[in-house]
Amino acid sequence: MAANNLKHALFCAVVTLVIAYPILGLNLEAQGINVTLEGADASTVISVLAAAVVVFLFQLFRDNILSVLKSVPSPLPKSQKEPMAENKRARIESWVLTGIVILALFWPFFVSRGAVDLATLVLIYIMLALGLNVVVGLAGLLDLGYVAFYAVGAYTFALLSQYAGVSFWVALPIGACLAALFGFTLGFPVLRLRGDYLAIVTLGFGEIIRILLNNWTSLTGGPNGVGGIPDPTLFGMEFGRRVKEEGNVSFHETFGIAYSGEHKVIFLYLIALVLAVFTALVIRRFMRMPVGRSWEALREDEIAARSLGMSRTAVKLSAFTIGAFFAGFAGTVFASKQGFISPESFVFLESAIILAIVVLGGMGSQIGVVLAAIAVTILPELAREFSEYRMLIFGAAMVLMMIWRPQGLMPVRRIHIELSKQE
Amino acid sequence: MLEVQNLSMRFGGLLAVDQVSLDVNEREIVSIIGPNGAGKTTVFNCMSGFYKPTGGKILFQGQEVQGKPDYKISRLGMVRTFQHVRLFNNMTVVENLLVAQHRHLNTNLLAGLLKTPDYRERERKSLDRAAYWLNRVGLMDMANREAGNLAYGQQRRLEIARCMVTEPKLLMLDEPAAGLNPAETKDLNQLIVSLKEDYCVSVVLIEHDMSLVMDISDRINVINQGRPLASGTPEEIRQNDDVIKAYLGEA
Ligand SMILES: Nc1ncnc2c1ncn2[C@@H]1O[C@H](COP(=O)(O)OP(=O)(O)OP(=O)(O)O)[C@@H](O)[C@H]1O
Numbered sequence: 239m240a241a242n243n244l245k246h247a248l249f250c251a252v253v254t255l256v257i258a259y260p261i262l263g264l265n266l267e268a269q270g271i272n273v274t275l276e277g278a279d280a281s282t283v284i285s286v287l288a289a290a291v292v293v294f295l296f297q298l299f300r301d302n303i304l305s306v307l308k309s310v311p312s313p314l315p316k317s318q319k320e321p322m323a324e325n326k327r328a329r330i331e332s333w334v335l336t337g338i339v340i341l342a343l344f345w346p347f348f349v350s351r352g353a354v355d356l357a358t359l360v361l362i363y364i365m366l367a368l369g370l371n372v373v374v375g376l377a378g379l380l381d382l383g384y385v386a387f388y389a390v391g392a393y394t395f396a397l398l399s400q401y402a403g404v405s406f407w408v409a410l411p412i413g414a415c416l417a418a419l420f421g422f423t424l425g426f427p428v429l430r431l432r433g434d435y436l437a438i439v440t441l442g443f444g445e446i447i448r449i450l451l452n453n454w455t456s457l458t459g460g461p462n463g464v465g466g467i468p469d470p471t472l473f474g475m476e477f478g479r480r481v482k483e484e485g486n487v488s489f490h491e492t493f494g495i496a497y498s499g500e501h502k503v504i505f506l507y508l509i510a511l512v513l514a515v516f517t518a519l520v521i522r523r524f525m526r527m528p529v530g531r532s533w534e535a536l537r538e539d540e541i542a543a544r545s546l547g548m549s550r551t552a553v554k555l556s557a558f559t560i561g562a563f564f565a566g567f568a569g570t571v572f573a574s575k576q577g578f579i580s581p582e583s584f585v586f587l588e589s590a591i592i593l594a595i596v597v598l599g600g601m602g603s604q605i606g607v608v609l610a611a612i613a614v615t616i617l618p619e620l621a622r623e624f625s626e627y628r629m630l631i632f633g634a635a636m637v638l639m640m641i642w643r644p645q646g647l648m649p650v651r652r653i654h655i656e657l658s659k660q661e
Numbered sequence: 662m663l664e665v666q667n668l669s670m671r672f673g674g675l676l677a678v679d680q681v682s683l684d685v686n687e688r689e690i691v692s693i694i695g696p697n698g699a700g701k702t703t704v705f706n707c708m709s710g711f712y713k714p715t716g717g718k719i720l721f722q723g724q725e726v727q728g729k730p731d732y733k734i735s736r737l738g739m740v741r742t743f744q745h746v747r748l749f750n751n752m753t754v755v756e757n758l759l760v761a762q763h764r765h766l767n768t769n770l771l772a773g774l775l776k777t778p779d780y781r782e783r784e785r786k787s788l789d790r791a792a793y794w795l796n797r798v799g800l801m802d803m804a805n806r807e808a809g810n811l812a813y814g815q816q817r818r819l820e821i822a823r824c825m826v827t828e829p830k831l832l833m834l835d836e837p838a839a840g841l842n843p844a845e846t847k848d849l850n851q852l853i854v855s856l857k858e859d860y861c862v863s864v865v866l867i868e869h870d871m872s873l874v875m876d877i878s879d880r881i882n883v884i885n886q887g888r889p890l891a892s893g894t895p896e897e898i899r900q901n902d903d904v905i906k907a908y909l910g911e912a
């Protein structure tokens with residue numbers, strides 16, 4: 239055992255050296271037209287060596303370290319509290335949630351524009367994560383290319399507005415339905431795949447969409463993206479200083495108030511809020527319907543599910559389609575918020591972040607996913623000084639979570655079903 | 662109602678099932694017995710559409726079903742349990758029963774989202790059916806527990822209840838008494854008889870517990886090494902020399 243650890247630790251240290259030294263230590267210097275390879279300076283060499291030593295020590299004592307970490311009581315509250323009467327608990331929960339939504343409705347009028355903008359982004363991530371939660375958390379299909387559907391939604395609106403002058407409200411359902419159609423189409427080839435294979439194929443699909451957007455310059459503008467995406471209107475009222483579209487009026491003139499750039503930001507926030515609440519409610523309803531249960535059944539035991547007459551095709555396709563639908567929603571809002579989109583916004587990292595939100599929140603749990611979306615979006619903004627270490631902190635948080643609380647922030651609580659006692 | 666004719670199943674070089682025939686009438690309990698590895702579960706897997714048999718015919722209510730996908734066969738009313746219990750472990754006991762009724766409830770998504778009266782009515786019916794069967798197998802108090810946390814005997818009963826809420830015509834039970842204590846086996850005995858008497862289902866039973874088999878079966882089929890060895894009433898099987906030899910040989 240010990241010898242094994244030593245060998246493993248040595249190997250890891252050597253790998254660290256082999257990878258870190260060329261990347262950090264070697265510099266290409268341009269001297270006129272020649273490029274020369276410069277060796278590392280002393281401090282870099284020392285830190286690379288130090289890193290290797292740290293890796294070596296960690297791997298050598300990994301078992302001890304992990305067991306110590308595990309024995310540290312988790313800083314998060316325990317999930318097993320006194321069980322409350324189920325119907326009482328459900329009632330309190332729905333009151334609290336309604337309260338939070340009402341607070342969220344009025345909150346933007348009292349805070350800065352930047353905060354509202356950030357909150358809109360949070361809401362977009364909430365929509366995305368809730369949608370992905372259907373695919374990954376409920377149906378258990380590991381989808382690494384979810385961002386593709388987000389892109390489809392965003393580009394649908396961007397292109398429709400550019401080529402056909404379509405407004406936000408018309409584009410919203412079109413974008414969502416088109417994304418759903420893409421979800422459905424992707425569903426077919428991956429029906430038979432499971433686990434790692436499914437992950438790889440969906441990952442590839444995500445990249446295909448991004449690369450397509452990048453290279454189909456004549457339609458999408460390629461890497462330059464699409465700009466000038468209009469803001470949403472409120473019953474034909476625009477929020478800009480001047481009315482852009484023929485036949486529209488402007489919001490501030492209609493109500494006889496002074497123009498303020500904040501109106502638009504708040505309006506977008508409110509739209510995102512309504513859509514996020516809508517997403518949450520619809521998916522919550524699905525979870526209590528036969529579709530939702532069959533997603534979970536398929537995740538739990540595919541063979542048993544099929545032996546009860548469930549068609550794998552229908553169940554998987556519905557999960558993919560519905561998940562993609564909400565990504566399309568989020569994409570449309572995103573395009574409108576940014577006013578400009580390019581393939582840069584839809585890289586794999588986005589998929590990874592959304593997936594991380596779902597995993598951190600607790601697979602299948604809606605409240606957990608919402609909390610995780612808030613945390614993952616806002617914490618990096620609060621800790622801007624550390625922005626270089628963002629990914630590092632992110633990774634560390636994931637590892638610690640997996641050790642302390644593998645079931646996520648808020649593990650799913652099964653829906654309590656009251657049965658009428660009979661006979 | 663069920664007729665299996667010369668069923669064969671070959672896995673590579675191994676002929677796991679060789680020319681097995683079986684027929685089951687309405688309201689009848691037919692058992693399949695045989696030593697370990699005889700091919701009993703494989704027969705079930707072919708009947709339930711889990712494997713595509715390499716030879717032979719399976720007729721269910723006059724309709725050829727061999728080679729049909731498993732979920733279609735189950736929708737015809739032939740439902741099975743598994744030798745190793747397969748529940749949806751992280752779902753609650755009621756949810757397990759509701760999942761099984763997805764077809765009674767299956768309407769379009771919109772009806773469910775909007776909770777139309779028709780949808781509510783069906784939902785209530787499926788809840789009632791679940792409650793009824795929970796009472797029937799004595800799991801009412803466990804309704805909101807996760808299925809994976811039940812005791813083994815309870816899991817077995819839940820698996821049968823889960824089949825019954827689909828209102829099957831033919832039930833295939835693969836070693837339902839395995840791992841049960843004598844008291845539980847006795848309950849199971851009564852339950853299976855009542856399924857036949859009160860709910861008009863036919864049962865195909867694979868079981869190693871001979872007293873259970875002899876007690877409740879109307880007819881018994883013995884398979885040995887994939888081949889049919891004997892078939893007849895419990896009395897005939899008990900006295901059949903070949904069967905005695907096969908079982909003694911195994912022991
Ligand atoms: N998928 C498969 N691939 C290859 N061989 C298989 C497969 N399934 C079953 N077999 C083989 O077929 C034979 C019959 O197996 P089966 O499970 O049907 O026996 P059984 O009668 O149910 O036994 P037991 O009483 O132990 O449950 C065994 O030799 C088994 O190894």
Ligand SMILES: [Mg+2]
Binds near residue numbers: 701702703744
């Ligand atoms: Mg078997």
